[in-house]
Each structure stands twice: as structure tokens, then as C-alpha cells.
Amino acid sequence: MERKSSDYTLYGHPVSGNAYKVALMLSLCSIDYDFEIVDLPAGDNLSAEFLEINPLGKIPVFRHGELLLRQSHDVLRYLASQTSLFGPNDWNEEARIGDWIGFSVDFLSYGLARLRFELLFGNGKGPIYDYFKTSADRGLSLLEPHLKNNQWLACERPTIADISVYPVMTYLTDGGYDTSDFSGITLWMERFQSLQGFGTQSKLMPDV
Numbered sequence: 334m335e336r337k338s339s340d341y342t343l344y345g346h347p348v349s350g351n352a353y354k355v356a357l358m359l360s361l362c363s364i365d366y367d368f369e370i371v372d373l374p375a376g377d378n379l380s381a382e383f384l385e386i387n388p389l390g391k392i393p394v395f396r397h398g399e400l401l402l403r404q405s406h407d408v409l410r411y412l413a414s415q416t417s418l419f420g421p422n423d424w425n426e427e428a429r430i431g432d433w434i435g436f437s438v439d440f441l442s443y444g445l446a447r448l449r450f451e452l453l454f455g456n457g458k459g460p461i462y463d464y465f466k467t468s469a470d471r472g473l474s475l476l477e478p479h480l481k482n483n484q485w486l487a488c489e490r491p492t493i494a495d496i497s498v499y500p501v502m503t504y505l506t507d508g509g510y511d512t513s514d515f516s517g518i519t520l521w522m523e524r525f526q527s528l529q530g531f532g533t534q535s536k537l538m539p540d541v
Contacts, residue, residue, distance in 0.1 A: 433497065
């Protein structure tokens with residue numbers, strides 16, 4: 334089905350990992366979309382105009398016609414249902430995908446992503462960094478052996494579970510880790526990058 338770019342709008346910021354999840358899904362599904370930059374440092378997310386879109390002042394926000402979705406994983410599930418791509422085929426797959434989406438929140442958003450933030454934008458290594466490193470270390474200790482034994486996270490094909498986890502794994506170096514310690518994760522990332530429609534964060538969400 335041919336879609337006009339104006340049918341789909343992603344509101345986000347070029348450095349947002351959660352917005353990148355949505356942009357990846359759109360690109361992998363060959364869906365054209367408009368990217369509207371919400372300038373977080375300038376406080377645009379707290380402007381009256383944006384608060385009408387999301388009263389919580391958070392990004393990303395995804396618009397399809399009159400539909401507004403304000404959580405990145407809701408967008409992934411919605412697009413999977415609309416396109417029949419990267420989603421589950423049965424409830425067993427749904428459960429496994431849900432496991433990994435939960436993992437991405439528990440161990441990556443509140444682990445690796447926070448380490449990157451502290452090193453690049455926060456106070457560097459210190460008590461806050463150490464607190465979140467415990468979660469990040471635990472997550473990586475689960476992810477690395479799994480990907481040494483499996484091509485993809487939840488199923489024998491790429492799914493929204495992989496799309497959910499991939500963006501944060503690009504933060505390994507910025508989070509203070511040596512990628513050479515994670516051969517399973519590295520090979521999985523290379524497989525992911527070979528998918529048709531893959532794009533880097535800067536390509537899919539240009540800062541212009």
C-alpha cells in the first residue's frame with residue numbers, strides 16, 4: 334500500500350534512542366515518515382504546542398492520522414500489526430518478544446543508556462554511574478551468551494524485540510565498555526545492520 338509521508342509523523346530528537354527505535358521500524362517496513370525535531374535542550378518538549386501532543390512532555394510521539402502513540406514499544410507493536418512485519422505469529426512468540434522488550438527497559442534503558450548519559454552529559458563515573466552499571470552488567474551478562482547461541486533475540490527471524498534492543502547496544506563504547514568483549518552482540522549487530530531498510534540514527538533522524 335502506497336503511503337504519503339504526511340500520514341506518519343515521528344516527533345523526537347536526533348540523539349534519542351527511543352525515537353531511533355521507531356525510526357528504525359518505519360525504515361525497515363519501508364514506510365515514509367516526517368521527522369519533527371523536538372529541541373530538548375531548548376525546552377521545546379515543555380512548550381504549550383508540544384504538551385498538547387504529549388502532556389507528559391516526553392519523546393518520542395508517533396502520529397498516524399488521528400492516532401497518537403506516546404510509547405516507543407507501543408509504536409513497534411502497532412506498526413507490526415499494521416504491516417505484518419517483525420511481529421509475532423502466535424502467543425508463544427508474543428511472550429518471547431515481550432520478555433525481550435521488558436529486558437530492554439529493565440537492563441538497558443535503566444542500565445547502559447544511563448551509563449552513556451552520565452559519561453557524556455552527566456557527572457561521569459561516580460555513585461550514579463556505579464548504581465546503573467550494576468544493571469547494565471547484569472543485562473550484558475544475559476544478552477551476550479544468548480546471542481552466541483541464537484541468531485536473533487526472540488525468534489528465528491528478526492522481530493520488534495531486536496528493533497527494541499539494537500539502538501541501546503550502539504551505546505556500548507559510550508557507556509564505557511570494550512566491544513571486543515562482546516563477540517556475540519557484535520555479530521548480532523552486524524546481522525541487524527544488513528537488514529534491508531536499516532539506517533543509522535543520524536541518517537533516519539537528521540539534525541536539520
